Amino acid sequence: MFLATxxxxxxAIGPLFVRATVTPALGTTAVDVLWSLVIPPTKSGADIEQDLFLLWPDEVDELTVRGTPDPELARYVEARGYSVIGDGRLPLHAQSLYRMGREAAPQPIPGGAPFVSFVRQGGPLGLTSPATYVRIPWTPLLANRTWLMRLGMGLPRLVRPRPATWVENVFWGPRYTISLTFNDVRGRALFPLYLENRDRVVRxxxxxxxxxINFTHTEHLKxxxxxxxxxxxxxxxxxxxxxxxxxxLEHAQGATPQVLTVQFGYFTGWQSWAPVLFxxxxxVLGNLAGPLLTMLVKRVGGKLSGRIHISPRSVPVERQTGTVVSRETLARIAPGSTTYEEVIRLCGADHEEHEQPLAPDRRLLVYRGRKVVPQRRRRFGWLSTVSRWDVEHHEVEITLERNVVQDVQARxxxxxxxxPGAA
Known part of the structure; x- marks a missing residue:
């Protein structure tokens, strides 16, 4: 935010360009503020001759020029309860809009622009974030519409790391956030100064x-x-x-803060292949670990199924596979009288059938089944431990001749x- 004396x-200020340059080094960010003044046609440069001031919501560093600091700036902020954390002079240039060649080189303003960075300590909310107060000395080029003034700053905290997991940092690289603002005086360090000098604000x-915001090395930028x-x-x-x-920037916004925020990251060469490599x-891990995991699950699952039995009944529940023909059913099969259809009705159709080519009238029906009964040791509700499994293998052979039962063998x-599945 610009203030007049x-x-x-x-x-008024116009045009205004606030430009930041970001490099993969991500250290101190170079920021240039370029502007000119719009003077009413009824006024001249001599009528408005005065120093300008800039309120910036951050501290500046490194990018300075030689010269002694302005003690008046330090006394001004200290008189309002602030503590000075840095001072010096920032580079200030005038850039012609129409000159070409060597004449187009920026003209440095002798002495630059003195500044002071400050914070407020103590108070009910504690330490504030730093801010900077810059005095821009008057020069006739400020009133010349064919020139732009350029104030250079180095901001060490403009680019901030964005929180991320270690997986994101390894495969996609760190992510950062940069925010450029204009008229942003919401900070606790700047707002009292704005409130005191709001009648001096230059619109x-x-x-x-x-x-x-200029991002260099776009081949590594995301x-x-x-x-x-x-x-x-x-x-x-x-x-x-x-x-x-x-x-x-919308001039109709008045003193409302206007912000440009970008979330970005610079990645190395191999990180660009991270999605494919991942x-x-x-x-590869799936193909290697799949068989091992399958074998482990089968082994552990087999041991658990052999030692643990789940059943809501107090009496062990037997497991049956195939066809088990009971004694009562076998007693109802009478050799010499029971027919093939009656056998199927009594024992079921799940059987093996053997025929002899030399004796087409004879055939053999074989029923096989398996019973597994757990012998429980301790019981806890529906869950019980198993000491062993009793397995019965049933096999019944029924010989028929001309569709009449001739012989029945049961083992x-x-x-x-x-x-339970070991045999």
Whole structure:
């Protein structure tokens, strides 16, 4: 936010460009503030001659010029209860809009722009975030519409890391957030100064003003999100391998904060292949671990099924496979009188049938079945432990001639097993 020296300034800022440049180093971010003044046609540069001031919601670092700090700035903020954490002078240049060649080089303003960074300590809410108060000395070029003033700053905290899991950091690289603002005086350090000097605020003119962020090395850049949605992304027309994210400033917003936020990250060469490598790794591990896991599940599942039995009944429930012909059913089969149809009705159709080519009138029906009964040791509700499994193998052979039963043979073999499926 710009402030004038005198109250109710009758000039405005326009155009205004706040430009940040982000590199993969992600250290101190270089920020340039470029602007000019819009003076009413009834006024001249001499009529409005005065210093300008800039309230910036962060501390500045490194990008300074030689010169002694301005003690008046330090006394001004200290008189209002702030503590100075840094001071110096920022580079200030004037850039011609129409000169070409060597004449187009920016002209440095001697002495630059003095600044002071400060915080407020103590108070009910504790330490505040740092802020900076910059004095921009008057120069006739401020009133010249063919020149843009450029104030350079180095901001160490403009790019902030975004919280992420270690998996995201390893495979996709760290993610960061950068926010450029204008008229942002919501911080506890800046708001009292704005409230005191709100009659000195220099408004934004009806000129094309923008917030811009230049991202270098776009071949390693991944932008995840941009706010506001009206912001645009494009490749720079003059800077090599640079992507520009920009948002226009609305002069009708008055003193309302306007923000441009970008979530981004720089990745290395192998991280660009992370989705493919990640899928390939899971494919290989799946093929290697699948058989091992299947074998482990079968082994553990077999042991558990052999030692644990679940049943709501107090009497053990037997498991039966195949066809087990009971003694009562066998007693109803009479050789010489029982027919094939009666055997099927009594014993069922789940049987083996053997025929002899040399004796087509004779055939043999074989019924096989298996009973498994758990011998429970301890019982806890529906759950009980099993000491062993009693297994009965039943086999019945029925010989028929001309569809009449001639002979019935029944055999039962009993075994004791630790696992129900072991035999």
């Amino acid at each position: 005198r109250s109710h300034p009758d000039f 934004l003119a009806d000129e094309p003003s923008q917030l811009l 932008i995840q999100d941009v706010f506001p949605g009206t912001a645009t992304r494009r490749m720079s027309e003059v800077l090599e391998s640079t992507q520009v994210v920009s948002a226009f 899928a390939a790794l899971f494919f 039962v073999r009993r075994t004791h097993l630790a696992q």
